[in-house]
Amino acid sequence: MATTPTSTPAPKTNRIGLTVLDYRGGKTTLCAGCGHNAISERIIDAMYEMGVPPERVIKPSGIGCSSKSPAYFMSRSHSFNAVHGRMPSIATGAVLANQKLIALGVSGDGDTASIGVGQFVHLMRRNLPIIYIIEDNGVYGLTKGQFSATADLGSKLKTGVINDLPPIDTCAMAITLGATFVGRSFSGDKRQLHAMLKAAIAHKGTVMIDVVSPCVTFNDHEGSTKSYKYMKDHEEPIQDINFIPAFEEISVEYDPGATVQVTMHDGSRLQLHKLEEDYDPTDRIRAISRLHEAHENNEVLTGVFYVNTKAPSFIDMLDMTPEPLATLPESVVRPGREVLEQVMEGLR
Amino acid sequence: MATTDVALRQATGQAGQKRVVNNMSIQVATVNGSGSQSSNSVLLRSIFQMGVPVSGKNLFPSNIAGLPTWYTIRANKDGYIARKKEIDFLVAMNAETAKEDVMSLAAGAAVLYDEPLGLDKLRNDLTFYSVPYDKLVAPVCPEAKLRKLVKNMIYVGVVAKLLDIDMAQVEKAIRKQFATKQKAANLNFAAAKAGYDYAASSLTKQDPYFIQPMDKTAGKIIIDGNSAAALGSMFAGVTVVTWYPITPSSSLVETLIDYMKEYRIGKDGKATFAIVQAEDELAAIGMVLGAGWAGARSMTATAGPGISLMAEFAGLSYYAEVPGVIWNIQRVGPSTGLPTRTSQGDILSTAVLSHGDTKHIMLIPNSVAECFSMATDAFNLAEQFQTLVFVMSDLDLGMNNWMSDPFEYPTTPINRGKVLTKEDLNRLGSFSRYKDVDGDGIGYRTLPGTEHPAAAYFTRGTGHNEQSQYSERPDDFERNMERINKKFETARSFVPRPEVITTGKAKLGIIAYGTSHWGIIESRDQLRNEYGIETDYLRLRAYPFTREVHEFIEKHDRVYVVEQNRDAQMLSLLKLDIKPELVTRLRSIAHIHGLPLDARSVTDELSSMEGK
Numbered sequence A: 001m002a003t004t005p006t007s008t009p010a011p012k013t014n015r016i017g018l019t020v021l022d023y024r025g026g027k028t029t030l031c032a033g034c035g036h037n038a039i040s041e042r043i044i045d046a047m048y049e050m051g052v053p054p055e056r057v058i059k060p061s062g063i064g065c066s067s068k069s070p071a072y073f074m075s076r077s078h079s080f081n082a083v084h085g086r087m088p089s090i091a092t093g094a095v096l097a098n099q100k101l102i103a104l105g106v107s108g109d110g111d112t113a114s115i116g117v118g119q120f121v122h123l124m125r126r127n128l129p130i131i132y133i134i135e136d137n138g139v140y141g142l143t144k145g146q147f148s149a150t151a152d153l154g155s156k157l158k159t160g161v162i163n164d165l166p167p168i169d170t171c172a173m174a175i176t177l178g179a180t181f182v183g184r185s186f187s188g189d190k191r192q193l194h195a196m197l198k199a200a201i202a203h204k205g206t207v208m209i210d211v212v213s214p215c216v217t218f219n220d221h222e223g224s225t226k227s228y229k230y231m232k233d234h235e236e237p238i239q240d241i242n243f244i245p246a247f248e249e250i251s252v253e254y255d256p257g258a259t260v261q262v263t264m265h266d267g268s269r270l271q272l273h274k275l276e277e278d279y280d281p282t283d284r285i286r287a288i289s290r291l292h293e294a295h296e297n298n299e300v301l302t303g304v305f306y307v308n309t310k311a312p313s314f315i316d317m318l319d320m321t322p323e324p325l326a327t328l329p330e331s332v333v334r335p336g337r338e339v340l341e342q343v344m345e346g347l348r
Numbered sequence B: 001m002a003t004t005d006v007a008l009r010q011a012t013g014q015a016g017q018k019r020v021v022n023n024m025s026i027q028v029a030t031v032n033g034s035g036s037q038s039s040n041s042v043l044l045r046s047i048f049q050m051g052v053p054v055s056g057k058n059l060f061p062s063n064i065a066g067l068p069t070w071y072t073i074r075a076n077k078d079g080y081i082a083r084k085k086e087i088d089f090l091v092a093m094n095a096e097t098a099k100e101d102v103m104s105l106a107a108g109a110a111v112l113y114d115e116p117l118g119l120d121k122l123r124n125d126l127t128f129y130s131v132p133y134d135k136l137v138a139p140v141c142p143e144a145k146l147r148k149l150v151k152n153m154i155y156v157g158v159v160a161k162l163l164d165i166d167m168a169q170v171e172k173a174i175r176k177q178f179a180t181k182q183k184a185a186n187l188n189f190a191a192a193k194a195g196y197d198y199a200a201s202s203l204t205k206q207d208p209y210f211i212q213p214m215d216k217t218a219g220k221i222i223i224d225g226n227s228a229a230a231l232g233s234m235f236a237g238v239t240v241v242t243w244y245p246i247t248p249s250s251s252l253v254e255t256l257i258d259y260m261k262e263y264r265i266g267k268d269g270k271a272t273f274a275i276v277q278a279e280d281e282l283a284a285i286g287m288v289l290g291a292g293w294a295g296a297r298s299m300t301a302t303a304g305p306g307i308s309l310m311a312e313f314a315g316l317s318y319y320a321e322v323p324g325v326i327w328n329i330q331r332v333g334p335s336t337g338l339p340t341r342t343s344q345g346d347i348l349s350t351a352v353l354s355h356g357d358t359k360h361i362m363l364i365p366n367s368v369a370e371c372f373s374m375a376t377d378a379f380n381l382a383e384q385f386q387t388l389v390f391v392m393s394d395l396d397l398g399m400n401n402w403m404s405d406p407f408e409y410p411t412t413p414i415n416r417g418k419v420l421t422k423e424d425l426n427r428l429g430s431f432s433r434y435k436d437v438d439g440d441g442i443g444y445r446t447l448p449g450t451e452h453p454a455a456a457y458f459t460r461g462t463g464h465n466e467q468s469q470y471s472e473r474p475d476d477f478e479r480n481m482e483r484i485n486k487k488f489e490t491a492r493s494f495v496p497r498p499e500v501i502t503t504g505k506a507k508l509g510i511i512a513y514g515t516s517h518w519g520i521i522e523s524r525d526q527l528r529n530e531y532g533i534e535t536d537y538l539r540l541r542a543y544p545f546t547r548e549v550h551e552f553i554e555k556h557d558r559v560y561v562v563e564q565n566r567d568a569q570m571l572s573l574l575k576l577d578i579k580p581e582l583v584t585r586l587r588s589i590a591h592i593h594g595l596p597l598d599a600r601s602v603t604d605e606l607s608s609m610e611g612k
Helices: A037-049 A065-072 A085-097 A109-113 A119-126 A170-177 A190-202 A228-234 A284-296 A312-319 A336-348 B002-011 B036-049 B095-103 B133-140 B144-164 B167-177 B182-202 B225-235 B250-263 B281-293 B304-309 B309-320 B347-351 B368-385 B393-398 B421-427 B476-491 B516-531 B547-554 B569-577 B580-583 B599-611
Strands: A057-061 A078-081 A102-108 A128-135 A181-186 A206-212 A234-239 A239-246 A259-263 A270-272 A300-307 B023-031 B053-058 B070-078 B089-092 B110-114 B127-131 B221-224 B240-243 B274-279 B298-302 B324-332 B340-343 B361-363 B386-396 B399-404 B458-459 B499-501 B508-513 B535-540 B556-564 B586-590
Touching: A037 A065, A037 A128, A037 A206, A057 A065, A057 A085, A057 B182, A057 B586, A065 A078, A065 A102, A065 A109, A065 A128, A078 A300, A085 A102, A085 A128, A085 A312, A085 B240, A085 B274, A085 B281, A102 A109, A102 B580, A109 A119, A109 A128, A109 A170, A109 B580, A119 B070, A119 B281, A128 A190, A170 A181, A170 A206, A170 A284, A170 A300, A170 B361, A181 A190, A181 B070, A190 A206, A190 A300, A190 B167, A228 A234, A239 A300, A239 B476, A239 B499, A270 A300, A284 A300, A284 B281, A300 B298, A300 B535, A336 B133, A336 B225, B002 B569, B023 B036, B023 B095, B023 B144, B023 B368, B036 B053, B036 B144, B036 B167, B036 B182, B036 B221, B036 B399, B070 B225, B089 B095, B089 B144, B095 B110, B127 B144, B127 B182, B133 B144, B133 B182, B133 B221, B144 B182, B144 B580, B167 B182, B221 B225, B225 B250, B225 B298, B225 B368, B225 B386, B225 B393, B240 B250, B240 B569, B250 B274, B250 B298, B281 B304, B281 B309, B281 B324, B304 B309, B304 B324, B304 B347, B309 B386, B309 B535, B324 B368, B324 B393, B340 B556, B347 B361, B347 B386, B347 B569, B361 B368, B368 B393, B368 B399, B386 B393, B508 B516, B508 B547, B508 B569, B516 B535, B516 B556, B535 B547, B556 B569, B556 B599, B569 B586, B580 B586
Parallel strands: A057 A078, A057 A102, A078 B458, A102 A128, A128 A206, A181 A206, A234 A300, B023 B089, B089 B110, B110 B127, B240 B274, B240 B298, B298 B324, B324 B386, B361 B386, B508 B535, B508 B556, B556 B586
Antiparallel strands: A181 A300, A239 A270, A259 A270, B023 B070, B053 B070, B221 B399, B324 B340, B499 B535
């Protein structure tokens, strides 16, 4: 019809009145086509849709291409680009200082599984509330394409070098050590990664998501097991994931025989429609054994491998006052004169 | 006084010897893990309770049980509490070292030994007392497995009798030591009494050493430096503590945990702190920086090997400007070195810890009182200057018991530094994290979680501009590094000032720091009394150096820098800081044996360098 619009419609906002633009970051300096950029997009969408105030989010990272990416999403959140392999300790300190922060840590496969493996395993043990994302491409990008410790046996570098050491499966490791939400996804699997990230935001405890994220410059060729093509051919999703946030008052019917429903800490529901009949994401031992089977079969399993909403988080264990330690006033953190006198008396 | 000591030493063992009152060192040689620590504490406290200035130093091995250990108690009426080089009274309980211990004594010393050791045949210029410990212990301690421990309390009784230490004070000290265990207190007092009675009936006093009551310890406390540092940190308002166990710093955090559980749990039963044992020192400092970045008062405690591991993060703190406090309880390096011996060997490496151009603020306590007070200074400076502050204690200070006046309640308010709140941002609209707004080099920061759209900034160890944006521009880099240097220059006016003692007539100066202080004050008296050498003295309390340090060097012809390391580390830092023409005035007196610095060694070396 010939009606002329008189005003542009108000931009779409989320439940806290922010537009998706309020979650964007700086312009990426990563290569065109880099999987990491897709992951940044998914983070923006998930945070926007979940209505997370960006000011409550912190984005610690280590060193590498992956760890640069926090500059490319959520500029209204504080970022801490730390030293190589040490993002877990920075994140831990920050969350101890202010338990109201939502920590979204970004690491890479080298940053996590090689130089940072020590801090990685201990972070998993503590079940600190954090979303830990590995942007996993199997190579060191910034130093021009050396193998990392997640590279598969037999995978080939551009230079023709064949990897002859077994990969570290960060998911199996995380489950073994005590992380309470563990999954693997693929930067090219928009729908799955999006649902997983939203569930991660609802989880209280350590979320570890290994996202296979092809390096278009150094590891996307024939013979690589972390290329777009290899992932398209070998990705085996273990479930079809549906996430229903607590604030969406909708009921979704599901068949308990075919779908596992997990109620998250905030009341959100994570529905895992089984693609493998007997897979139970609350069974740690089975999860680990299934991951090892996958390596034998050259499958790249994706999905939520393990979820446990009952385990106490590190913050629960420390039994701290609910106010952030960072801003406790002097009257609370400096005991009175009588305390010093009492201690002195005992030393006389 | 040392001159009199020499005269008395010659007279000892001869007829008509003079009494040496409240001036002696007692060394107890035992086996690690034999429980002698309680006995030695009781002996130390008994003398302290009699009003006599006293210090106790534990020379122990890196071992759980079985290796030799020595505990030296020095009682001195003039208040000298440095380690004394000479031993006057040896309690030989360790068969393995007994012979060597006896042979190393100067003539005139006394030896108390376990009868079966038969040490009295070794020399004829010492006074020997033998005690049949096994015979004495059986009646007072029916439980055979406890005898090894209780045996040690017998020597306390014997020493008390021989030196005239009041048994009422011994009992009081035992009851304090075993405050919560009455049975153990009774058993131990019975053992001490058995020793006392044996000495009264079977030993004849032949040595000249006596303890007599004085009034020089009234109101004073006894505490180790690590506990003092823990207390100080609690009163400084620490909220996040992360650590990895390492000798000699572990007891600092362990004591802190006890204090915090006692005094920093809120009325709701919730902790106003978080203490985390990290997986290594890399994680410990990472957590400190994460917490400091997010606004907590955070700290860790460590020693040399831990400091080395923290180097990379120390550079990040310096360059990204993140506050934190690190207690470095120095021990002997390099490498694992002598893990249970004392040193000032990390001064240089800590001052410039990390790659690139870095300089860190260091505070250097000399006493338990300064371990307490410098905690507040350290946290305030760290937040004021948005950087790491290192508190350079050492094993001697940290793990040994020291007398002190009671600590004064901190009067300095907690200073959180330049932190912009939501309200500030509403007023300002925006801010530049690394802009020198006030001319002191220090920028304004915001804490994560600040509810304002302009609050966030990107913290990074990579090159950045005033807005904290990634930058490789030469001018950005240079300007930023110059500004950080300006902060360091500003810090000169805020760090603790040195303690300066000027006589008005000395051409010689001594510069020392930390625990060396105790040997220096005694050595200055020795130099004056024995050699007629008058000295002025400056005790450094911080790096960067303040104005007084430069003035002190300018005013003296020669300045001896005394320190407990090989390479004259503080002297090297001074060289970088002072006018080139003054460099030649500096002389080094350095010791690296791992034992606390004694006055005599300094006196000998300085007088010899002065041609005396």
